[in-house]
Amino acid sequence: MSPKTIARRLPSALRIGIFLLIVLPLMIAANIAVWSAIHQPRSTQGWTGEIVGFAFSPFQAGQNPEDLLYPSAEEIRRDLQVLGPKAQAIRTYETGYGFDKIPEIAAEFDLSVALGAWIGRNEARNEQELARLTPTAFRRNVVRVVVGNEALLRRDVTVDELISYIRRVKKTVWKPVSTAEPWHVWLDHPELVKEVDYLAVHILPYWEGVSVDKAVDYVFERIGDLRKAYPGKPIVVTEVGWPSRGRIIPRQSFAGISEETLEEEAVPSLVNQAKFMRTFLNRAKEAEITYYVMEAFDQPWKANEEGAAGGYWGIYDVMRAPKFPMSGGVVEYTDWRFWAAIAAGLSLIPAVLLLLGRRHMHPAGQIFFAALVQLGGAAIAWSALSFSGIYLTPGQTIAWSVLFAAQGLLLVVLITEAVELVEALWGRTGKRHEELIAHLGPNADHRPKVSIHVPIHNEPPHMVRETLAALARLDYPDFEVLVIDNNTKDPEVWKPVEAECARLGKRFRFFHLDPWPGYKAGALNFARSQTAEDADVIAVIDSDYQVSPDWLKTLCPHFADPDVGFVQAPQDYRDAGQSLFKTMTYWEYAGFFHIGMVLRDRYNAVIQHGTMTMVRKSALDEVGGWAEWCICEDAELGLKLYRAGYGSVYVNRSFGKGLTPDTLGAYMTQRFRWAYGAVQIMKHHMRAFLPGSGAGLNAAQKYYFFAGWLPWFADALALAFTAASIAVSALALWSPEAMPLPVAAFMVPTIGSFLFKLIRSLWLYLQRVRCGLGQSLGAALAALALTHTVAKAVAIGIFTSGRPFVRTPKCEDRAALSAIFIQVRDEAVVLAVLWGLGIAFLLHPMFQDSLSRLWVAVLAVQSLPYLASVLTSIISILARERESEPVTAPVAGE
Numbered sequence: 001m002s003p004k005t006i007a008r009r010l011p012s013a014l015r016i017g018i019f020l021l022i023v024l025p026l027m028i029a030a031n032i033a034v035w036s037a038i039h040q041p042r043s044t045q046g047w048t049g050e051i052v053g054f055a056f057s058p059f060q061a062g063q064n065p066e067d068l069l070y071p072s073a074e075e076i077r078r079d080l081q082v083l084g085p086k087a088q089a090i091r092t093y094e095t096g097y098g099f100d101k102i103p104e105i106a107a108e109f110d111l112s113v114a115l116g117a118w119i120g121r122n123e124a125r126n127e128q129e130l131a132r133l134t135p136t137a138f139r140r141n142v143v144r145v146v147v148g149n150e151a152l153l154r155r156d157v158t159v160d161e162l163i164s165y166i167r168r169v170k171k172t173v174w175k176p177v178s179t180a181e182p183w184h185v186w187l188d189h190p191e192l193v194k195e196v197d198y199l200a201v202h203i204l205p206y207w208e209g210v211s212v213d214k215a216v217d218y219v220f221e222r223i224g225d226l227r228k229a230y231p232g233k234p235i236v237v238t239e240v241g242w243p244s245r246g247r248i249i250p251r252q253s254f255a256g257i258s259e260e261t262l263e264e265e266a267v268p269s270l271v272n273q274a275k276f277m278r279t280f281l282n283r284a285k286e287a288e289i290t291y292y293v294m295e296a297f298d299q300p301w302k303a304n305e306e307g308a309a310g311g312y313w314g315i316y317d318v319m320r321a322p323k324f325p326m327s328g329g330v331v332e333y334t335d336w337r338f339w340a341a342i343a344a345g346l347s348l349i350p351a352v353l354l355l356l357g358r359r360h361m362h363p364a365g366q367i368f369f370a371a372l373v374q375l376g377g378a379a380i381a382w383s384a385l386s387f388s389g390i391y392l393t394p395g396q397t398i399a400w401s402v403l404f405a406a407q408g409l410l411l412v413v414l415i416t417e418a419v420e421l422v423e424a425l426w427g428r429t430g431k432r433h434e435e436l437i438a439h440l441g442p443n444a445d446h447r448p449k450v451s452i453h454v455p456i457h458n459e460p461p462h463m464v465r466e467t468l469a470a471l472a473r474l475d476y477p478d479f480e481v482l483v484i485d486n487n488t489k490d491p492e493v494w495k496p497v498e499a500e501c502a503r504l505g506k507r508f509r510f511f512h513l514d515p516w517p518g519y520k521a522g523a524l525n526f527a528r529s530q531t532a533e534d535a536d537v538i539a540v541i542d543s544d545y546q547v548s549p550d551w552l553k554t555l556c557p558h559f560a561d562p563d564v565g566f567v568q569a570p571q572d573y574r575d576a577g578q579s580l581f582k583t584m585t586y587w588e589y590a591g592f593f594h595i596g597m598v599l600r601d602r603y604n605a606v607i608q609h610g611t612m613t614m615v616r617k618s619a620l621d622e623v624g625g626w627a628e629w630c631i632c633e634d635a636e637l638g639l640k641l642y643r644a645g646y647g648s649v650y651v652n653r654s655f656g657k658g659l660t661p662d663t664l665g666a667y668m669t670q671r672f673r674w675a676y677g678a679v680q681i682m683k684h685h686m687r688a689f690l691p692g693s694g695a696g697l698n699a700a701q702k703y704y705f706f707a708g709w710l711p712w713f714a715d716a717l718a719l720a721f722t723a724a725s726i727a728v729s730a731l732a733l734w735s736p737e738a739m740p741l742p743v744a745a746f747m748v749p750t751i752g753s754f755l756f757k758l759i760r761s762l763w764l765y766l767q768r769v770r771c772g773l774g775q776s777l778g779a780a781l782a783a784l785a786l787t788h789t790v791a792k793a794v795a796i797g798i799f800t801s802g803r804p805f806v807r808t809p810k811c812e813d814r815a816a817l818s819a820i821f822i823q824v825r826d827e828a829v830v831l832a833v834l835w836g837l838g839i840a841f842l843l844h845p846m847f848q849d850s851l852s853r854l855w856v857a858v859l860a861v862q863s864l865p866y867l868a869s870v871l872t873s874i875i876s877i878l879a880r881e882r883e884s885e886p887v888t889a890p891v892a893g894e
Contacts, residue, residue: 041329
């Protein structure tokens, strides 16, 4: 006996127990084990001594010099109390706003001070800085003076101006005087070296694109270069360090630096910061150099001036807590256990619900689903974890909160699609239609009178005549056909149809309505008023459908069951072989009718559609007929019938074939109508889906209606993510230093979602639609081409309610070549923008790192729906249709 057979024959309670007590715990353990493996502590040589000095900016959380929000003396005292036991000295940057009191407070904690004066473009401020510097420098614990910090690098002053300031200070201050600049500035200006008592040098390998593994060696190589260039000149490293967060810096070229030194990129991270600092401190002790670690405390305000990494150079965070230990292992994200537990715990909920609600499902499907939701939850948690330790402004907090809420909604969508996947592959099999017929017994030959309604509007007469001819051939004893033409202005279009109805005899009645409100629903309501009194069933087909003779005879027996409100057959098409475009759309339609509808039929929750549908006339009257306020009156009717307590039957067999849209524009118009109508229905019937509403829908019906609509809302979310990525990209290119690329936040909803949907679609098509790989890919391309259209429909539907009904054109002449981009102009514009941004990132010298390449990949994946629209438009226009008669396409799923 095979394992599959054994699994199926196990008692339900035993299978549930095994799953809950063994399978799920093992999955959670595996999930946590992966998290643990990724977040193993990284160990390097520890540091247990005293740090020589810290660069010290005392700004607290929420304070910044731009808004003149400065720390108080007490706040400075608390900071220095933290540093006192850890360091020998501090270095300051300015004397204004009470910072000239820092040496006095530092003396309380036995800290010496390298006193700084800020030199910039404001001459008046420079004079004030120097005026405060002179008396402060005479304090006993001030050991050196630094006039200006990177003033030459910023080009705030000239070399001569800076030398003038230095000379003035040296005349009044007897302590060593210098100015602080990066190492290469000192090498470029030997005239400045002559004026200072020591070289106050900044060596920050991160900014120069040096990998952390080579960074400490790089620091000492640069010190060696300075000693070689200026022998005998004292050197003090006034800034040296590594940031814990920020953007990756790609390799850069500096004169005299070997390519091997810069062969990797500089990655800011907590682990790398700890690694650099520990290694440097041990090496600096051996070399006996004087240094000031950059810096004591994180300063989030610096991100506005120094870029994304500017706020993360501190050994302590902005709340004055140490960011990492100086010995032992270091973990990048210390709160990973919390997020792992959240991900694993929340992922339990859909897995258990599926288990309890789908006990018939094969255990393989339950296990696959549980693993899938664990993976999805872990991906979202990883995305959230990537923002751990980042200081966000209120605006950024709101933006990222909305972003992660959208990720949560997208995860819900993916879970519902995963449910459909496992149900289709491992769920209950069998044809419900045949089972219901078998239960009818003697009533299996039930033959009620049927009134067939054919609404038309401006349709080609020859096409309608073919539809009527097929109806005339129906093998059924008692039926009538009502053709309702509404608002066709040209008599040359509707008069031939009227004549054809007269020719076919008394069973066929024609009505021309002009003017008439309500679009298709209005025409159908008129037909309902004209229906024969003895008709029990109303059937509806579109004007292009050619039905098979056994349509009514096969499906009408279901109405012997008084609980059945409507019977639905799939839409099918007869022109798939005419062009590649029509083949693609044919198979794209097939997925809905041969996967989704089959699954929903098991739970009495199919979506009614307005052709090849049959409705109990009394039930239609009971619910008030067709809704003229809704452009998807068919789906809305099905929902009303369910709410009224009626059931449905879906027969997955083709009983009629129509025509697919001739152009992508028509295809998009149709899909826009469906998606917009779905939003209308959801808004109108929202209360029916609330728990305890008593609205007549059971839990399965509520679930499957929402599950059917959610993928369209996911397209709207995808559009929001695309718009957000365009905005982020533009800001990043405008200000490369300040705008970090939130790759993790976009990879999951973009790349992860796309890959899941693609694999799911191909898998289901190959297993349930039973078409070839090429046809599956064509269907996927066609569906992808509709993404932007659906997204617009959902977005517009949320904020409006009165969009008019627009019919799907059939048998139209082929559009001109200019229509290739006209019918997808919105998509073409977005595609050009996304590709333009991607190329800009590839060419920009500040975005040559691996993270930026991932961002380009995000933009590329986001562009695929828009590329699909353009390609499908080209296919729809340029595909050469066969000149022979339409080729009948194989029926998917038969």
